Amino acid sequence: MNSTDMDTIVEDRLISRSEEPVNLEMPFASLREFVTPNEKFYVRCHFPVPTIDPTGWKLRIEGAVSAPVEFTLDQLRAMPRHTIAATMECAGNGRSHLEPKVKGVAWDIGAVGNAEWTGVLLRDVLAHAGLRTDAQEVVLEGADRGAIKEPPRPPNDINYARGLPMEKASRDVLLAFEMNGEPLTPEHGFPLRAVVPGWFGMASVKWLQRIVVTTQPFNGYYQSIDYTYWEERDGMPTLVPLAEMRVKAQIARPHMGEVVAAGQEYRVHGAAWGGEDDVAIVEVSTDAGATWKAATLLGEPVKNAWRFWELDWTAPADRGTYQLMARATDSAGRIQPPHRIAEYGTYMINHVLPIRVEVR
DSSP states (O other): OOHHHHHTTSOOSOEEEETTTTEEEOOGGGOOOSSOOGGGSOBOOSSOOOOOOTTTOOEEEEESBSSOEEEOHHHHHTSOOEEEEEEEEOTTTTGGGOSSOOSSOOOOSOSEEEEEEEEEEHHHHHHHHOBOTTOOEEEEEEEEEEOOOSSSOOSSOEEEEEEEEHHHHTTTOEEEEEETTEEOOGGGTTTOEEEOTTBOGGGSOSSEEEEEEESSOOOOHHHHTSSEEEEEETTEEEEEEOOBOOOEEEEEESOTTOEEOTTOEEEEEEEEEOSSSOEEEEEEESSTTSSOEEOEEOSOOOTTSOEEEEEEEEOOSSOEEEEEEEEEEETTSOBOOSSOOGGGTTSOOOSOOOEEEEEO
C-alpha cells in the first residue's frame, strides 16, 4: 500500500490526552494543510475552560503605565488589525517519547499547529496606556484559574499567567480575536488570546483578561517553577523560563509502525519549524542515521510559520524493520540535536526522533 492509499485511513480526529482539563492533539500523520483547520488544531489547557460573556468582558492594562485603561472587545476590533501566520507548539510536544517516562501530559508529536491569527498588536494596546520608562516586563493573565496539584505549589488557586520581556512585547506579539478567519472558540481562548510568534505555546496566554506591566522580572508559578529549564549562567546551573522554540523537523508519513511495501516508491514528508529564524535545511536518513539526504523544501518561507518538506524514498527490497529520521537546520546555523538534551527536563523535546517502519 503506498502513501496515497494510506491517506484515506489516517484518522483526522483530535486525540484526547486528558478530559479535565481538556488536552487534545492532532494526529500528526494527518498533516496536509499549511494552515491547520481550527477543528484539528491542538488544545492545551491547565485549568477548566472558563465561560466568558463577551458583552461584559474587558481587557485591563495596569502596572507601570501612565494610567490604567480598559478595552472592550469592540474597541479592540476597531483598532488597526493585523493577520499573521504563526506556528504554535506545546513545550511538551513529544514528551511520550522520553526515556525514562516523565510526568506531564503524554503528548505524541501532534501538539503543534499553524494558523492565521487576526488581532491587534500588543504594542499598540500598550501605547494607549503609556509605558513608563522603568517598564521591564509585560505579564499576560488569563481568566482560567485553579489549584496546582503537585508541590511545590502556591497555597491558593491561581490564574494562568506568563511574562514577556519588554523587547518581545514591543515587537511582534499579537492579541488575537480570530483564528483562520473565525472568532476564537472557547477552547482556543475566546474572546482574546495572545500569540507570541516564534515562542512555545505556553507564552500565548488564552482568555486574556489583564495585562500588568512590571518594573522587575515576573516570578509567577508558570514563570519560575513550571515551564523552566536548566541553563548554565556564570558557571552556575540556573532555572530560566522557556521562551523561543527550538529548531525541529518531524516526519508525518510514514508514521510510527506503518507498513511500507518492499521495493516501492514512498513519499516521506513532514514539517519543520524553529524559533524566530527560518528553516534553511531539512535532511532525511532512511538507514538509521548512517547517511543523510537533503529533502525538498516546499513553498516559500513564511516568517514564524512551519515549512513543509518531502523526499522520495524507494523502500528496500528486503523485508524488516527500518528507521527513518529527519533533522532541520535554521538560518542561524542551529541544527537539531541527535540526542536528548538533559538540561531541557520534560520540555523542548527537539532531538531527532527515529520513526520505525515495517517493510513487507
